[in-house]
Amino acid sequence: MSYWRLLWLALKMIYQLLCCSVSLIFFCFNVFWLFCNLAIPWCTLTLLVVCIASKFVKLQRSPNEKRLLSLLSSPEEWPSYWPIANRAAGFDAPENSKAAIKKCLARGYRNVLLDAGLTSCGEIVVANPAKINIAQPLGELQKLNITEQHPMGSQYEAEAVAPLRQLSDFLEAEAAETTVFLRLHDNSARMINQLQKFMTADESFAQRTIVISRSPLAIYQLRKLKPEIICGLWHETYLSLAILKSSTLITSIYGAxxxxxxxxxxxxxxxxxxxxxxxxxxxxxxxxxxxxxIVYMVNSPNEKRYFQKTMKIQYLTDSLRSEPHVLTKA
Structure with a gap:
């Protein structure tokens, strides 16, 4: 008797499992139908509205294309045209330092990318927040010797963290040919206002600088205050999930x-x-x-040859000693 009872319970459980499975399938089908008939049209309509609205709020690019070309230099200036020295070639000399900028110019390279952050007292300084805690007053920061952090720091004179105004004076006096890509690590409204005021007061610095930020909103706010500033976007991958990266449709929409x-x-x-x-x-x-x-980070000589010869795209590099023509001469 117990045998038949167990068999009946097993059959009953299988029946319930089948019913639940069918219900789940119908539920998924209904959700998919609802998404196709409601969500996709609304998403399409929303995207269309955003595209139309963007035409009314967009800002014009730099009105002087020739100035942009002069900042980037020209392909005729080979080989100095291709590389942009990240943190003034931070592998070759203390990063974000005046000594590193001088070394870039001495080698014939004038495109450098420098980090910019905001101190606790509201002063813009040239420093990498990942290595230097800039959330303190400027007076405390200037007690630090940034050359000590570099493996070859003993070969250079002691140098403190430079405020942006001090860097501008240095460039005007000793490195007038330098093009500065100023990468913002602080995208707050306070930083944007301080930078806009500084670049309005120091026109020569504004003329030699391309401001780079990972925040589209920060760039929009800055160019709205001062439209003639040339800006660039540091594009990072936000599609961290492998399933999203593997979808051609999602990556295409994301890029578009x-x-x-x-x-x-x-x-x-x-x-x-x-x-x-x-x-x-x-x-x-x-x-x-x-x-x-512009491509980042390119440090291998073979990769540099590829972007120079094949892709014909400028690149960001940590070292100028690995430039193909330098190694060929060596």
Whole structure:
């Protein structure tokens, strides 16, 4: 008797499992139907509205294209045209230092990227927040010797963290040919206001500088205050999930939003892209919307040859000693 009872219970459980499975299938089908009939049209309509609205709020790019070309230098200036020295080539000399900038110029390279952050007292300084705690008064920061942090720091004179105004005076006096890519690590409204005031008061610094930020909103706010500032977007990958990266549709939509909506609205002139996520097609898509692509981080001589000879794209590098023509001469 117990045998039949167990068999009946087993059959009853199997029946209930089948019923639940069928219900789940119907539920998923209904959700999919609702999404196709309601969500997709509304998403499409929302995207259309955003595209139309972006035409009314967009900012014009730098009105002087010749100034942008003069800042980036020209392909005729080979080989100094291709590399942009990250933190003034921080592998070769103390990063973000005046000594490093001098060394870049001595080698014939004038494009340098420097970090910028805001101290607790509201002063813009040239420093890498990942290595130097800038959330303190300027007086405390200037007690630090930034050359000590470099492996070859003993070869250089002691140097303190430079306020932006001090860097501008140095460039005007000793490095007038330098083009500065100023990367903002603080995208707060306070930073934007301070930078706008500084660049309004120091026109010569504004003329030699391209402001770089990972925040489209920060760029928009800065260019709204001072439209003639040339700005660039530091593009980082936010699609961290592998399933999202593997979807061609999702990555295409993601890229199109940045290129065709965000870039025209904020009026950027250059974009920094990861070397692992660029190809001929993506580079052409950015060029088609009037934005010059620049690749980061490129340190291998073979990679540099590839971007010079094949891709013909400028790149950000930590070392100028690995430039192909330098190694060939050696």
């Amino acid at each position: 939003i940045f290129r065709n909506i965000i870039a025209p609205v904020i009026g950027i002139s250059v974009v920094f892209l990861c070397k692992d996520e660029i190809n001929f097609h993506i580079a052409d898509l950015w060029r088609n919307v009037g934005v010059r692509p």
